[in-house]
Amino acid sequence: MLNINLCFAQIDGTLTDRLEKSLIIEYFPTYDEISLNSIDQRILEVKSNNTLLGYIFSTWDMVKSLGYDRQPYEIMVGLNTNGTLAGATLTYHNEPLFIHDISEEDLEEFVKNSKGLDVSKGLPRATYNQPLRADTVHRGTISSNLMHESLFKSARSAIISTNLYGVKNGNRLNYLKEEKLNWQELIEKGYIITQRTLLKEAKEKFSNLGLPDKIINLPNLKELPTSEKIFLDIAIGLNNPRAIGQNILGEWRHDKIMSTFDAKDYVIVIAGNGYSYKGSDWRRTKIFERIRIIQDNNIITFKATDHTRILKINSLNAPIYKEISLFRISTDKNFDPIKPWYLEVIYFNKENSSEKIIIPYILSDKLIIKPEKELAIWVNVWLESKFRILILSIALLILSLITIFQEKISKYRKIFRYIRISYLSFTLIWIGWYTGAQLSIFNILSLVRIPITGADLNYFLIDPLIFIILAFTIISTLILGRGLFCGWLCPFGALQELIGWIAKNLGIKKKEIPEKYYSKLWTIKYFILVSIIGISFISMETASTIAEVEPFKTAIMRHFNRGLPYVSYAVILLSLSVFMERGFCRFICPLGGSLAVIGKLRITDHLKRRKECGSPCNICSNSCPVKAIPSQGINKGKMIMSECFRCLDCQLEYVDTKRCPPLVKIQKLRLKEA
Numbered sequence: 001m002l003n004i005n006l007c008f009a010q011i012d013g014t015l016t017d018r019l020e021k022s023l024i025i026e027y028f029p030t031y032d033e034i035s036l037n038s039i040d041q042r043i044l045e046v047k048s049n050n051t052l053l054g055y056i057f058s059t060w061d062m063v064k065s066l067g068y069d070r071q072p073y074e075i076m077v078g079l080n081t082n083g084t085l086a087g088a089t090l091t092y093h094n095e096p097l098f099i100h101d102i103s104e105e106d107l108e109e110f111v112k113n114s115k116g117l118d119v120s121k122g123l124p125r126a127t128y129n130q131p132l133r134a135d136t137v138h139r140g141t142i143s144s145n146l147m148h149e150s151l152f153k154s155a156r157s158a159i160i161s162t163n164l165y166g167v168k169n170g171n172r173l174n175y176l177k178e179e180k181l182n183w184q185e186l187i188e189k190g191y192i193i194t195q196r197t198l199l200k201e202a203k204e205k206f207s208n209l210g211l212p213d214k215i216i217n218l219p220n221l222k223e224l225p226t227s228e229k230i231f232l233d234i235a236i237g238l239n240n241p242r243a244i245g246q247n248i249l250g251e252w253r254h255d256k257i258m259s260t261f262d263a264k265d266y267v268i269v270i271a272g273n274g275y276s277y278k279g280s281d282w283r284r285t286k287i288f289e290r291i292r293i294i295q296d297n298n299i300i301t302f303k304a305t306d307h308t309r310i311l312k313i314n315s316l317n318a319p320i321y322k323e324i325s326l327f328r329i330s331t332d333k334n335f336d337p338i339k340p341w342y343l344e345v346i347y348f349n350k351e352n353s354s355e356k357i358i359i360p361y362i363l364s365d366k367l368i369i370k371p372e373k374e375l376a377i378w379v380n381v382w383l384e385s386k387f388r389i390l391i392l393s394i395a396l397l398i399l400s401l402i403t404i405f406q407e408k409i410s411k412y413r414k415i416f417r418y419i420r421i422s423y424l425s426f427t428l429i430w431i432g433w434y435t436g437a438q439l440s441i442f443n444i445l446s447l448v449r450i451p452i453t454g455a456d457l458n459y460f461l462i463d464p465l466i467f468i469i470l471a472f473t474i475i476s477t478l479i480l481g482r483g484l485f486c487g488w489l490c491p492f493g494a495l496q497e498l499i500g501w502i503a504k505n506l507g508i509k510k511k512e513i514p515e516k517y518y519s520k521l522w523t524i525k526y527f528i529l530v531s532i533i534g535i536s537f538i539s540m541e542t543a544s545t546i547a548e549v550e551p552f553k554t555a556i557m558r559h560f561n562r563g564l565p566y567v568s569y570a571v572i573l574l575s576l577s578v579f580m581e582r583g584f585c586r587f588i589c590p591l592g593g594s595l596a597v598i599g600k601l602r603i604t605d606h607l608k609r610r611k612e613c614g615s616p617c618n619i620c621s622n623s624c625p626v627k628a629i630p631s632q633g634i635n636k637g638k639m640i641m642s643e644c645f646r647c648l649d650c651q652l653e654y655v656d657t658k659r660c661p662p663l664v665k666i667q668k669l670r671l672k673e674a
């Protein structure tokens with residue numbers, strides 16, 4: 001709350017206070033007038049010669065745009081009346097990450113490139129040929145995606161507030177769908193509604209009106225008893241959709257007749273036998289008094305000019321109707337074809353008293369196009385990244401199998417070495433350098449700061465690879481300790497280890513710090529960790545400066561393409577790896593420190609030990625590259641799991657019948673017995 005309030009103080013004042021005139025000129029060069037929208041004061045209307053050019057609004061006003069680490073930012077958006085962006089400018093942000101990772105220019109450029117984007121169609125689903133983002137900010141996936149989403153959300157909100165497209169964004173009539181249907185199918189699908197009123201019912205209903213028998217003139221039904229004779233047999237439907245109209249009028253005639261109406265007119269078809277819904281007075285009065293349409297409180301009546309007589313219904317097996325008509329409903333009648341309506345057929349007697357028969361009509365769902373549900377941006381990103389997700393999932397599955405079957409695999413020292421070097425190379429090249437999915441202390445900070453910033457799953461899901469690796473890391477750390485991430489999935493860790501491996505193969509000897517200093521040196525990373533977390537509650541900017549202790553952005557995300565101090569620092573740390581195994585990981589890395597803390601809760605460690613480990617045997621201790629098994633002191637021979645990287649070197653010794661002394665002894669005994 002404190003954080004958000006501070007930001008409120010910085011995105012302050014009304015839209016007109018904050019909006020620079022130069023931006024209005026940039027978006028709408030010909031403008032001569034601006035005014036706040038009368039319904040939504042968050043939106044500025046921009047006009048030229050009294051003609052609306054478009055709107056300007058701020059993402060902060062519209063959707064409270066929050067970026068990396070839930071920090072507010074503001075983009076001033078210009079929206080053309082055709083739904084494209086007239087421009088977008090990042091006018092405020094407070095994202096510490098930008099200071100070190102993404103340059104402000106990158107972000108500004110990214111936002112500016114949104115110009116021309118058609119936001120009226122909703123957030124597009126990414127395809128291979130049409131990527132989600134017009135441009136992407138180098139390694140600023142989370143921030144750029146959040147900004148992209150806020151542009152769409154706020155534009156959509158502005159479109160709804162200003163009713164820029166009316167029903168365009170709601171349900172729409174499917175005019176074009178074509179279906180060849182017989183009469184029975186038209187009825188079954190609800191495209192045509194039929195209703196029959198028997199003479200007996202009509203007489204009861206209209207008893208006070210003195211219904212004459214002579215109106216019954218249905219063909220072939222004259223001989224029926226009165227109780228089965230029909231007073232009115234009527235069929236109604238909306239004629240505009242081809243799926244109905246072409247079956248009523250015939251394919252070719254439908255398009256021809258419909259083209260005689262205004263494009264925005266709606267047309268209904270009425271066909272009837274029995275009581276004449278048209279009567280004969282309309283020829284004189286030019287008004288159809290016996291029928292009207294009711295929709296909500298809207299009463300629509302018809303004039304002679306709205307009427308078109310039809311001779312025959314084209315659809316197969318359609319009954320013969322005495323009267324068939326099309327009635328035009330002009331746009332000024334405010335008829336909505338999607339909403340239910342009903343036809344009233346009014347019966348008048350000689351005294352002009354009236355009763356009515358009601359025929360309700362609800363347009364079939366099959367003829368309504370519903371707006372596509374907008375996908376949350378993270379869904380788009382996950383769809384866009386499906387192949388990367390697949391590759392990562394396979395890699396994590398392989399790592400899980402290695403862990404489950406570690407004892408078996410450890411028996412094959414050479415093969416295991418190849419597997420490990422290959423996996424680390426994959427982690428460095430594909431996970432790190434190619435996809436940039438390097439976890440950092442910021443990912444842990446985001447979790448720690450949830451009580452302050454609030455939990456927004458959308459934010460965590462927006463970078464799928466980071467999300468998957470983070471979830472895998474947290475779960476695996478809670479089960480086994482930090483080792484699975486640090487030992488296998490951290491690209492910078494992999495880079496150090498690979499450098500060390502190459503150096504070793506080149507014959508360069510390692511120079512280890514005396515063991516007695518380890519316990520003190522190990523604590524450095526915890527000091528750094530506590531400082532970053534503590535200071536982040538006071539100033540994210542300072543915390544992010546301290547977090548620069550992680551060289552990940554330089555060495556992994558930005559491929560050493562950064563300022564000289566950053567590159568020199570990363571190179572020094574990597575040079576250390578030539579002489580000392582993972583020096584940065586063991587003593588400095590705050591992310592490693594945080595995982596070591598989480599790892600204290602681990603359920604198991606899944607690494608095998610013997611009672612001889614540490615005393616008298618010290619082979620594992622010597623072979624542990626990161627010295628997580630002390631060879632002296634009170635912890636002699638014990639695994640310090642918060643320092644273990646699950647390299648499995650000790651496990652190779654554990655199963656080695658030629659090196660592990662207890663196994664050698666057993667082996668010798670067996671040989672003797674043999």
Ligand code: SF4
Nearest residue numbers: 486490493585589592
């Ligand atoms: S300690 Fe840090 S750098 Fe080393 S592997 Fe773990 S997270 Fe990566």
Ligand code: SF4
Nearest residue numbers: 624644645647648650
């Ligand atoms: S040798 Fe054993 S204790 Fe040392 S880091 Fe590797 S797995 Fe952990």
